[in-house]
Amino acid sequence: MIEIDHITKTYGDINAVDAVSMVIETGTITVVVGTSGSGKTTLLRMINRLVEPTSGEVRINGEPTHAVAPYLLRRRIGYAIQGHGLFPHQTVARNIASVPRLLDWPTDKINARVDELLSLFGMDPAEFRDRYPQELSGGQQQRVGVARALASRPDLLLMDEPFGALDPIIRARAQDDLKEIQRKLGSTIVLVTHDMDEAIRLGDRVGVMDGGKLVQYAPPEDIVERPASGFVANMVGDAERPMRLLSLIPVGDLTEDGAAEGAMLPDTASLRDALSACLWTGRDAVPVERDGAQIGRVTLAAIRHRVGQHA
Amino acid sequence: MGLTVSPPGVLFAVLGAASLLLPFLTLRANRIVAGEGAAPWEVAGPTVTIAALTAIAAGLACGLLPSRPWLRFAGSLLSLAGLIFLLSRGAANLLGDAGDLARVSPAAGFWCLLSVVMLLMADAIGGLQPGPRLRLGLLTLVLGALALLLWSGALNDLSPMQEYRTRAAAFRTATWRHVALALGSLGVAAAIGFPLGILAFRKARVRAVTLPVLSFLQTIPSLAMFGIMIPILGWVGATVPGAQAVGIAGIGFAPAFVALLLYSLLPVVANTVAGLGSVPAASVEAARGMGMTGPQRFWTVELPLALPVILAGLRIVLVQNIGLAVIAGLIGGGGYGTFVFQGLNQTATDLILLGALPTVLMALVAAILMDIVVEVAQPTLNRKNT
Numbered sequence: 001m002i003e004i005d006h007i008t009k010t011y012g013d014i015n016a017v018d019a020v021s022m023v024i025e026t027g028t029i030t031v032v033v034g035t036s037g038s039g040k041t042t043l044l045r046m047i048n049r050l051v052e053p054t055s056g057e058v059r060i061n062g063e064p065t066h067a068v069a070p071y072l073l074r075r076r077i078g079y080a081i082q083g084h085g086l087f088p089h090q091t092v093a094r095n096i097a098s099v100p101r102l103l104d105w106p107t108d109k110i111n112a113r114v115d116e117l118l119s120l121f122g123m124d125p126a127e128f129r130d131r132y133p134q135e136l137s138g139g140q141q142q143r144v145g146v147a148r149a150l151a152s153r154p155d156l157l158l159m160d161e162p163f164g165a166l167d168p169i170i171r172a173r174a175q176d177d178l179k180e181i182q183r184k185l186g187s188t189i190v191l192v193t194h195d196m197d198e199a200i201r202l203g204d205r206v207g208v209m210d211g212g213k214l215v216q217y218a219p220p221e222d223i224v225e226r227p228a229s230g231f232v233a234n235m236v237g238d239a240e241r242p243m244r245l246l247s248l249i250p251v252g253d254l255t256e257d258g259a260a261e262g263a264m265l266p267d268t269a270s271l272r273d274a275l276s277a278c279l280w281t282g283r284d285a286v287p288v289e290r291d292g293a294q295i296g297r298v299t300l301a302a303i304r305h306r307v308g309q310h311a
Numbered sequence: 312m313g314l315t316v317s318p319p320g321v322l323f324a325v326l327g328a329a330s331l332l333l334p335f336l337t338l339r340a341n342r343i344v345a346g347e348g349a350a351p352w353e354v355a356g357p358t359v360t361i362a363a364l365t366a367i368a369a370g371l372a373c374g375l376l377p378s379r380p381w382l383r384f385a386g387s388l389l390s391l392a393g394l395i396f397l398l399s400r401g402a403a404n405l406l407g408d409a410g411d412l413a414r415v416s417p418a419a420g421f422w423c424l425l426s427v428v429m430l431l432m433a434d435a436i437g438g439l440q441p442g443p444r445l446r447l448g449l450l451t452l453v454l455g456a457l458a459l460l461l462w463s464g465a466l467n468d469l470s471p472m473q474e475y476r477t478r479a480a481a482f483r484t485a486t487w488r489h490v491a492l493a494l495g496s497l498g499v500a501a502a503i504g505f506p507l508g509i510l511a512f513r514k515a516r517v518r519a520v521t522l523p524v525l526s527f528l529q530t531i532p533s534l535a536m537f538g539i540m541i542p543i544l545g546w547v548g549a550t551v552p553g554a555q556a557v558g559i560a561g562i563g564f565a566p567a568f569v570a571l572l573l574y575s576l577l578p579v580v581a582n583t584v585a586g587l588g589s590v591p592a593a594s595v596e597a598a599r600g601m602g603m604t605g606p607q608r609f610w611t612v613e614l615p616l617a618l619p620v621i622l623a624g625l626r627i628v629l630v631q632n633i634g635l636a637v638i639a640g641l642i643g644g645g646g647y648g649t650f651v652f653q654g655l656n657q658t659a660t661d662l663i664l665l666g667a668l669p670t671v672l673m674a675l676v677a678a679i680l681m682d683i684v685v686e687v688a689q690p691t692l693n694r695k696n697t
C-alpha cells in the first residue's frame with residue numbers, strides 16, 4: 001500500500017502539486033490523468049524521490065520514503081520516464097538490463113529476462129537485442145523504455161505517459177498487455193496520462209488532477225457517472241460520456257432471460273459492444289453466451305435504461 | 312550518376328600540370344647562398360624524366376575517374392612514386408656535375424606537386440569512407456613506406472637530408488623533446504582540465520570564472536606567452552627552494568611546458584563542459600530514476616556520452632601543441648623548433664625544413680590517430696563500419 005499524505009511541491013510561487021493525498025492499494029493500477037502542466041509528473045516523481053516534496057510525505061507499506069537512501073528506494077521501484085530516456089550509447093539489451101545489472105543478477109538470468117521482455121512486447125529478440133535506440137521507431141523505443149522499467153520485476157511501477165508515442169492499435173495492445181502483466185505479477189502500478197480513455201480503460205482507480213490539486217480520486221465508473229466538478233466532466237467529455245460508461249460495464253450485468261436472434265456476445269464483452277451490435281445489425285436484443293452456451297440476452301431497452309439515469 | 316569525371320580530380324590534374332612549369336629542384340653552390348631552379352624536365356636524363364613524368368601524369372589521370380575510389384587512391388600512389396623517383400634521381404644527377412659544397416633542395420614545383428598528390432590521396436580516401444581499422448592500416452602503410460624510403464638512402468642527396476646527417480643525434484633528442492613537450496603538456500592539461508571541467512559543468516559559479524580566464528589565456532599570442540614565462544619561471548627558479556634542482560628556470564624546458572599547458576587548458580575544460588552538457592537530460596534522469604548512484608551515473612552514462620566531445624578537445628590540443636612546441640626552440644626548450652630557429656639565424660632554408668617537415672608530419676599523424684579514436688568512441692558509428 002502506498003500512502004501519499006498531504007504532499008506539496010512548490011516551485012517559486014506556484015504549487016506544482018498542492019496538498020495531494022491518496023491511498024494506492026497493493027496490486028492495483030492507479031491512473032493519474034490531467035491536462036498538461038497539472039502536476040502529474042511532479043506527483044509521480046515524488047514517489048521515488050526524484051523530486052523532494054516541499055511538505056508532506058509518502059509511505060510505502062507504512063515506511064516513509066525519506067527514511068531510505070534515494071538510490072536504494074529507486075532500485076525497488078520501476079520507473080518509465082516520460083519520453084523513454086533510453087541510453088543512446090547502449091544496445092537495447094543493455095538498456096533493458098540496466099537495473100538487473102545494478103542488482104548484480106547473474107548474466108544468464110539477465111539475458112533470459114531481456115529476451116523474455118522483448119518477446120512480451122512483440123519485438124523479436126534476435127532482431128532487436130543488439131540494436132541501438134536510434135535504430136528503433138518511436139513506438140519501439142517507448143516499449144523498450146517500459147521493458148527496462150519492468151526488468152527487475154519491481155513490486156511498484158511508476159509510468160509516465162508510457163504509451164504516448166504508440167499508434168491506436170499498438171497502444172490498445174500495449175494497454176491490454178500491461179493489464180495482463182499486472183494481473184499475473186500482482187504488481188502495483190501508478191501510471192500518468194493525459195488521455196481519459198486510457199485512464200478509464202486501465203485504471204482500477206483514477207485520479208484527476210487540475211492545477212496541482214487532486215480534484216477526484218475514484219473508480220472509473222464514478223468518474224464517468226458522478227464527476228466531482230465541471231473540470232472532471234469536461235475531461236470525460238459530454239459526447240463520449242455514455243460510451244465511456246458502457247465500455248466499463250460487462251454485458252453479464254444486464255443479462256436477462258429470453259431469446260434473441262443473431263450472433264452471440266460473451267458475457268465479458270462490454271455493453272458498448274452490445275450497443276454497437278444492436279445498432280449495426282438493426283436488432284433490439286443480442287443473445288449472450290458463456291462457455292459457448294446461451295445464458296440469456298441483453299436488450300436495447302435495458303441498455304438505454306442503464307445509461308438514461310442521468311436526466 | 313551521369314558524371315564522367317570527378318570535379319576535384321580535374322582541379323588536381325590542372326594544378327598538377329601547372330606545377331610542372333615551376334622549378335622542381337634548386338641547385339646551390341653551398342648551403343646558404345641563393346640557388347638556381349631547374350624545371351622537371353631538366354633535372355635528370357631522358358629515361359628517368361619520361362618514366363617519372365608519365366607516372367605522375369597517369370596517376371593524376373586516374374584521379375579524374377569518379378566513383379572508383381580505389382583506383383584514384385592507387386593513382387595518387389603512382390604519382391607519388393613518380394614524384395619521389397624524379398626527386399631522388401634528379402638530386403643525384405644535379406649534384407654529379409657540381410662542386411663538393413653544392414646542395415640540391417626540393418623547389419616550389421616539387422612542393423606544389425606533392426600537395427596536389429596528397430590532396431588527391433585525401434580525396435580518394437574520403438571516397439573510400441574507410442572505417443577506423445582501414446584508416447589505421449593505410450596510415451601504417453604510408454608511414455612504413457616513408458620509413459623505408461628514408462632508410463634506403465634514396466633521398467640522401469637532398470640538402471635537408473644532409474643537414475640531418477650532420478646532426479642525427481641532435482635530431483633524435485629533439486624528437487623526444489618535442490614529443491615530451493606536446494604529449495606531456497597534454498597529459499598534465501587533461502589531469503587538471505577534466506576535474507576542472509566536471510566541476511565547472513556542475514557549478515555555474517566555477518564555470519563563470521574558469522572559462523573567461525582560460526579564454527583570455529588563449530588569446531595571448533604565443534610568442535608573448537613564451538616571453539612572459541621567462542621572467543615568471545626565472546623568478547620561481549631563483550626564489551623557491553628546490554625549484555632549480557627539478558629544472559625550473561627562466562629558459563629551457565619548464566617555461567615552454569607551462570606555456571603549452573596553459574594553452575591546452577581551455578580546449579580540455581571547454582570540451583569537457585560541452586560534452587557533459589550534450590548528454591541528454593532524459594538519459595541522466597532515467598539513470599537517476601533506476602537507482603544509480605552519482606559515480607555509477609557518471610561512469611556508465613555521462614562520461615561515455617560526453618567522451619566523443621571530450622576527445623575532440625584532446626585532438627585540438629594535441630595538434631595545436633605539436634605546432635606550438637616549435638616556439639619552445641626560441642627559449643631553449645628544445646624540440647624541432649631548435650632547427651627552425653637555427654636555420655632562420657643562418658638563413659639555411661634546409662635546416663628550417665629539417666625542423667618544419669617532421670613537425671607537420673607529427674601533427675598530421677596525431678590528427679589522423681585522434682580522429683580514429685574519436686570515431687571508435689561513438690558506439691553506433693563504428694558498428695556500421697566494421
Ligand SMILES: Nc1ncnc2c1ncn2[C@@H]1O[C@H](COP(=O)(O)OP(=O)(O)OP(=O)(O)O)[C@@H](O)[C@H]1O
Binds near residue numbers: 016034035038040
Ligand atoms: N523543475 C521545475 N522547476 C520549476 N517549475 C517546474 C519544474 N518542474 C515542473 N515545474 C512546473 O510544475 C508544473 C507541473 O509540471 P509537471 O511536469 O508535473 O506537469 P505534467 O502534468 O506532467 O505535464 P505534462 O502532461 O505536460 O507532462 C508546471 O507548471 C511546470 O512548469
Ligand SMILES: [Mg+2]
Binds near residue numbers: 040041042082160
Ligand atoms: Mg509530465
